Structure formats: structure tokens, C-alpha cells
Amino acid sequence: MPLHVAQLPRNTAGRPVPGNISWYEADDDGSILVTSNDELGGHITCSCTPGRGTPAFGEQCPVRQREFMIQRLCGVCTKDIDIVEQVVFVGETDAPYYLEPPLHRDCAAYALQVCPRLHAAGERIEVALAQTYTLTEDRITGVTAGGELRRARFAVGDPVARHLAVLEFYLAVPAAPIRMTGPEWVANRAKSVV
Ligand SMILES: [Zn+2]
Ligand SMILES: [Zn+2]
Structure with a gap:
């Protein structure tokens, strides 16, 4: 387990909780909080x-997700x-963009081996290695009759999007990525460690 992972808050089973995961305290009713500022326009806050309440694995905190994406x-x-x-x-095979923030190589290898969801997906999980990445905005544009959120992608800072839609996440587009399946990459790394 990488050192900085060992220092993360844990769930009740003692498993380190990734930094991008949402936490819920007992008095949190789970409602989505929308606010607005000059920098982002309408956005979810x-x-x-982390460490207070119960983590919701599989659900990202929009505030930390955006912070991690912007600050690498x-x-x-x-x-x-x-x-x-x-x-x-x-992410998935040939994913054009990623909703989960970038990872250190050691942290990615650790997650692929211990995260039940990633482990179960096996060959269907792909890693993309890149030196850099660019961002686009994932904004909520409305709600369907069935109550589903409608989403669209916009360029970062799009002046119209700021007024029409609510920013939830950034999506990362890796530059010239090298792709391979999760198991293949983990196996290759293990071999190259002297
Ligand atoms: Zn949060
Ligand atoms: Zn890391």
C-alpha cells in the first residue's frame, strides 16, 4: 500500500477511502447543493x-473532483x-475522456489490485498513461420527465454554458495516451521491478 494511501481515512471495514469519494454525515439528506460564482457560473457544491460520516464508494465529491482535476x-x-x-x-476500453481524476502510477496499481469493482471488471478496465491532459466541463442542463439529469460537455470557461447549465465535474482528456488493460499493466509493472 503506498504511504499516502495508508494515511487516508478508513471505512468501517478498515479500507482506505480514496480522496475523491463523497462522505455523508448522519444529518445529511443527500440533496444537491447548487450555487454560483464569477469563476464557474452555476455549479454544484x-x-x-473526508473521515466524517460514511463514505459512498462509487460516488465522487464534485468539489474535490474538480480540485483534483484542476490541480493535477x-x-x-x-x-x-x-x-x-x-x-x-x-476507465473503460478506449474511453475518450475520464470522469475520475488522474492517479499516481503506484496508486493506480494499488487500486486495480484492491478495489473490488476494478478487480471484478478485469480485462474490461483499461489504463491510459499520459504526460498531460486537458479538461472539458460536464454540466447539468436540465432534468428529463423521468427525473434523470440531462448532461452536456462544454469547453472550460464557455461563457454561455455558465448561464445555461450547472457545472458538476471536469472530464479529463489524456494527451496521446498509451493504453493497455488493467491486468496487463499491473503484470508488466511487477516484471519490471528489479
Ligand atoms: Zn463532498
Ligand atoms: Zn496517489
């Missing part, structure tokens, strides 16, 4: 605190990823 912070351990290091994105 959240006041959850690791979605698992929350620490910055040096500009000379490759970032790792984990």
Missing part, C-alpha cells in the same frame, strides 16, 4: 469532509502528481 492531484491519495511523472487514468 458540497461540504462533505491524485484521485486516490490526494497528493500532487509531479509534472515529469506520467499520470494514469483508469
Whole structure:
């Protein structure tokens, strides 16, 4: 387990909780909080605190997700990823963009081996290694009759989107990524460790 992962808050089973995961306290009714400012226009906010309450695995905190994406912070351990290091994105095969923040290589390898969801998906999980990435905005444009959120992607800072839609997440588009399946990458890394 990478050192910075070992320092993360844990769930009741003792498992470290990745930094991008939402937490719920007992008095939180789960409602979505929308606010607005000059920088982002309409956007979703959240006041959850890692380590307080119960983590919701599979659900990202929009505030930390955006912070990690913008600042090149690791979605698992929350620490910055040096500009000379490759970032790792984990997702489906040939994903054009990623909703989960970049990861350190060690943190990605750890997550692929211990996260039940990633482990179960096996070959269907792909890693994309890249030196850099660009961002687009994932905004909520409305609600369907069935109550589903309608979403659209916009360029970062799009002046019209700021008024029409509510920013939830940034999506990362890796530059010239090298892709391979999760198991293949983990196996290759194990071999190359002297
Ligand atoms: Zn939150
Ligand atoms: Zn990390």
C-alpha cells in the first residue's frame, strides 16, 4: 500500500477511502447543493469532509473532483502528481475522456489490485498513461420527465454554458495516451521491478 494511501481515512471495514469519494454525515439528506460564482457560473457544491460520516464508494465529491482535476492531484491519495511523472487514468476500453481524476502510477496499481469493482471488471478496465491532459466541463442542463439529469460537455470557461447549465465535474482528456488493460499493466509493472 503506498504511504499516502495508508494515511487516508478508513471505512468501517478498515479500507482506505480514496480522496475523491463523497462522505455523508448522519444529518445529511443527500440533496444537491447548487450555487454560483464569477469563476464557474452555476455549479454544484458540497461540504462533505473526508473521515466524517460514511463514505459512498462509487460516488465522487464534485468539489474535490474538480480540485483534483484542476490541480493535477491524485484521485486516490490526494497528493500532487509531479509534472515529469506520467499520470494514469483508469476507465473503460478506449474511453475518450475520464470522469475520475488522474492517479499516481503506484496508486493506480494499488487500486486495480484492491478495489473490488476494478478487480471484478478485469480485462474490461483499461489504463491510459499520459504526460498531460486537458479538461472539458460536464454540466447539468436540465432534468428529463423521468427525473434523470440531462448532461452536456462544454469547453472550460464557455461563457454561455455558465448561464445555461450547472457545472458538476471536469472530464479529463489524456494527451496521446498509451493504453493497455488493467491486468496487463499491473503484470508488466511487477516484471519490471528489479
Ligand atoms: Zn463532498
Ligand atoms: Zn496517489
